[in-house]
Amino acid sequence: MKLPIREARSARDVALSRALIEEYAAGLGIDLRFQAFDEELGSLPGRYAPPLGRLLLAGPPGDAVGCIALRPLAPPARATRCADDVWSRFAAPVGEVKRLYVQPRARGTGTGRALAVSIVDAARAIGYRTLCLDTLERMSEARALYASLGFRTCAKYYDNPLDDAVYYSLAL
DSSP, X not given: OOOOEEEOOSHHHHHHHHHHHHHHXXXXXXXXXXXXXXXHHHTTTGGGXXXXXXXXXXXXXXXXXXXXXXXXEOOOTTOOHHHHHHHHHSOSSXXXXXXXXXXXXXXXXXXXXXXXXXXXXXHHHHTOSEEEEEEETTOHHHHHHHHHTTOEEEOXXXXXXXXXXXEEEEEO
């Protein structure tokens, strides 16, 4: 079952995105305040808006079973020694992939892969030269998906307090 992928442009699509991202966060079972999560939700599409961002949905018009987002990423103002070394290896401009989520009712349908491929394609079209993302060690399916798309593990590129975070980058 191949579901259509679309940009979240209408108020309805932004509301669907918000609901999916909230569902995603609830399923993680961790506090995302260190990522300014409440501000992100309150300002959607926020940094995910064009021209440098994208907020994509999977599903028929008026409904959505999955989402993914892209935003510009700049080196942290006070980079850690480790992050300084990582940032020197990234070709600018750099985008960050966020919030890949597929509802249980659509898992196993290729929706996650379609969303991820679409966001990589969007990043190339925007002109990003590097994509970064982070996920959790326990998210083995997501990690396998990213690896299958050419993402490789990299050192920590921002200040994330979670011990089980895994970082990836992809040269475009």
